[in-house]
Amino acid sequence: MKAPQLSYTEENYLKAIYSLSERNESFDTATTEIADRIKTKPPTVSDMLRKLTEKKLVSYEKYKRVQLTKAGRQVAILIIRKHRLWEVFLHDKLGFAWDEVHEVAEQLEHIQSEELILRLEKFLGFPKYDPHGDPIPSANGELSQAKRTILSEVEEGKTCQVVGVKDSSTLFLQYLQQINVGIGTRIKVIDKIPFDGSLKISLRKNEELSVSKKFSDNVLVTC
Amino acid sequence: MKAPQLSYTEENYLKAIYSLSERNESFDTATTEIADRIKTKPPTVSDMLRKLTEKKLVSYEKYKRVQLTKAGRQVAILIIRKHRLWEVFLHDKLGFAWDEVHEVAEQLEHIQSEELILRLEKFLGFPKYDPHGDPIPSANGELSQAKRTILSEVEEGKTCQVVGVKDSSTLFLQYLQQINVGIGTRIKVIDKIPFDGSLKISLRKNEELSVSKKFSDNVLVTC
DNA sequence: AATAATTGTTAGATAACTCTAACTTAGGAG
DNA sequence: CTCCTAAGTTAGAGTTATCTAACAATTATT
Numbered sequence: 001m002k003a004p005q006l007s008y009t010e011e012n013y014l015k016a017i018y019s020l021s022e023r024n025e026s027f028d029t030a031t032t033e034i035a036d037r038i039k040t041k042p043p044t045v046s047d048m049l050r051k052l053t054e055k056k057l058v059s060y061e062k063y064k065r066v067q068l069t070k071a072g073r074q075v076a077i078l079i080i081r082k083h084r085l086w087e088v089f090l091h092d093k094l095g096f097a098w099d100e101v102h103e104v105a106e107q108l109e110h111i112q113s114e115e116l117i118l119r120l121e122k123f124l125g126f127p128k129y130d131p132h133g134d135p136i137p138s139a140n141g142e143l144s145q146a147k148r149t150i151l152s153e154v155e156e157g158k159t160c161q162v163v164g165v166k167d168s169s170t171l172f173l174q175y176l177q178q179i180n181v182g183i184g185t186r187i188k189v190i191d192k193i194p195f196d197g198s199l200k201i202s203l204r205k206n207e208e209l210s211v212s213k214k215f216s217d218n219v220l221v222t223c
Numbered sequence: 224m225k226a227p228q229l230s231y232t233e234e235n236y237l238k239a240i241y242s243l244s245e246r247n248e249s250f251d252t253a254t255t256e257i258a259d260r261i262k263t264k265p266p267t268v269s270d271m272l273r274k275l276t277e278k279k280l281v282s283y284e285k286y287k288r289v290q291l292t293k294a295g296r297q298v299a300i301l302i303i304r305k306h307r308l309w310e311v312f313l314h315d316k317l318g319f320a321w322d323e324v325h326e327v328a329e330q331l332e333h334i335q336s337e338e339l340i341l342r343l344e345k346f347l348g349f350p351k352y353d354p355h356g357d358p359i360p361s362a363n364g365e366l367s368q369a370k371r372t373i374l375s376e377v378e379e380g381k382t383c384q385v386v387g388v389k390d391s392s393t394l395f396l397q398y399l400q401q402i403n404v405g406i407g408t409r410i411k412v413i414d415k416i417p418f419d420g421s422l423k424i425s426l427r428k429n430e431e432l433s434v435s436k437k438f439s440d441n442v443l444v445t446c
Numbered sequence: 447a448a449t450a451a452t453t454g455t456t457a458g459a460t461a462a463c464t465c466t467a468a469c470t471t472a473g474g475a476g
Numbered sequence: 477c478t479c480c481t482a483a484g485t486t487a488g489a490g491t492t493a494t495c496t497a498a499c500a501a502t503t504a505t506t
Contacts, residue, residue, distance in 0.1 A: 009463065031484055044464055046485055051462095063471055063484060094342040104336045111330045119317040232493065254454055267494055269455055274492095286454060286501055 008110050011079050012038060013048050014057060017068055018076035028065040074141050081137040083109035084130035085120050091131040098131035152216035159188040160221035167218040231333050234302050235261060236271050237280060240291055241299035251288040297364050304360040306332035307353035308343055314354040321354040375439035382411040383444035390441040
């Protein structure tokens, strides 16, 4: 099942609709939101939505909100896959800082060659996350995992689950064992102390404790 | 001195004009040649030539042949630089065969980011030649070296100069020393024996000798 | 040198993507 | 429940890159 070769522009619309749709439960988005994201004007979006509807990539009725169809979502996810793999390349191999990679990846994501992406993925060692912690979809368009961040970036009141560590020194791992934190442990962030960046967290049943910024910077979690 | 951001298409025309112009002493080319190369029709080329003339990238008069201006040549060379660096990446790092790299590099060469290319070049170890033996221009647009090939691909009657070896085993290097062939040695190909691919060559003053296919496959030359 | 053949250009049209200005619809405030 | 505002759409036009068909210039041939 070959995708029928979309234009650079169409790809960008699908990607934008995808990310905007992810933000609410009904998985839809509004015309002006898309216009803002793509940096165009609403009429341009209207036109494109008509076109994408004809191609069965979005489901859409005039004056209503847009949703991706299954096919449209598949396309969007594959573009995101390419984008994130290129980000890993730019960061890991070329040494770009994580906040410098986006703009260039935005261009690279439109290069057409399945073979290229498969080989790039292999070359990078089949990474699961990009430099921002966002998960990389698989070649068949599966995107299971949630975004991964460091504990120190979780908002107050939210609960997350430990998926790994950044620092894998013996000292740190021993400390984790001591306070009984491992892969899968659920952590709720009770309070953030702005002064030193330390956190008050709760593990399981009301077991409250305080951890330093250094600690929370090195624990990888999923929300 | 920033180049004023050319379109994907304009870049392709400049590159085409560059390669076609390299093939004769007057460094110019004809409209239909460009049309064939770009896979468009002559009228399209005429239009584009008018546009590129206005931008001072080509010098051109109606019904005459086209030449690149200094600025145009500079742009073309920088695109070729990008193209060849990407080819090295695809071949050396991703393991594409040397005849598979062109198509994808054709897309990658239009990615806009000087920083990207500088870092890519460094990552690749500042290569001097692409997988086809074509020289890679430097960041300031200098393209000194000539194409490099293996001795076995030099045509009968032509003279070339040794620039390196592919095989650097002691045995091979000893053999080279014995027959007094080193960097800079001029070799004229007198005859090619189709049966086993061996060559009759002459070094300096009429010193004729015969070398095997294995030998000539491992000597890198410039014509 | 005159003319035929080749090569190149203009004219007019089309497709993709964009815009501004004017109009329409949907949904919330009174 | 009406009416207004915000959101969305049509209409009409511009840009870039392309085409075919018709015309013009150059070059090659006799």
